[in-house]
């Protein structure tokens with residue numbers, strides 16, 4: 001899902017100059033995402049190598065994969081407990097909204113207990129990497145909040 005969103009942003013580089021420019025400068029993250037597309041979940045243990053100097057967290061959820069919501073909530077909660085990620089703003093993309101079976105963002109927010117997040121700014125954004133809907137809105141939030149670390 002993550003890689004699909006990056007691709008979508010690149011495709012819209014003229015409309016979204018700022019967002020795509022940001023992405024092209026984050027070389028390690030980009031490499032990380034490319035690798036994660038092929039070896040998927042096995043790469044998760046290596047996320048911690050990218051926590052240093054992280055300005056913003058973008059977490060992509062497959063809104064149609066309801067059976068993974070609980071595990072996902074756990075994973076996100078663990079990430080937010082990482083010392084190096086303390087106060088780092090988090091954007092949660094509720095991706096794959098083009099699918100009829102997709103859970104709405106409100107349901108995901110509830111399932112993942114997002115309303116208990118009080119130590120940082122956060123936002124959930126519905127999107128579809130397939131149609132592009134919501135992707136730019138999410139990246140606009142990122143641009144506004146990238147330096148919004150709560151002190």
Ligand SMILES: Nc1nc2c(ncn2[C@@H]2O[C@H](COP(=O)(O)OP(=O)(O)OP(=O)(O)O)[C@@H](O)[C@H]2O)c(=O)[nH]1
Pocket residue numbers: 001002003004005036037040041062095096097098099127128129130131
């Ligand atoms: N219909 C639809 N398909 C999508 C969308 N975004 C990504 N995909 C497809 O989903 C597949 C890969 O994404 P996922 O399996 O969800 O995500 P992943 O990056 O492997 O991440 P994890 O499964 O969490 O490890 C690819 O076939 C993409 O084309 C979307 O918004 N809508």
Ligand SMILES: [Mg+2]
Pocket residue numbers: 001040
């Ligand atoms: Mg996958």
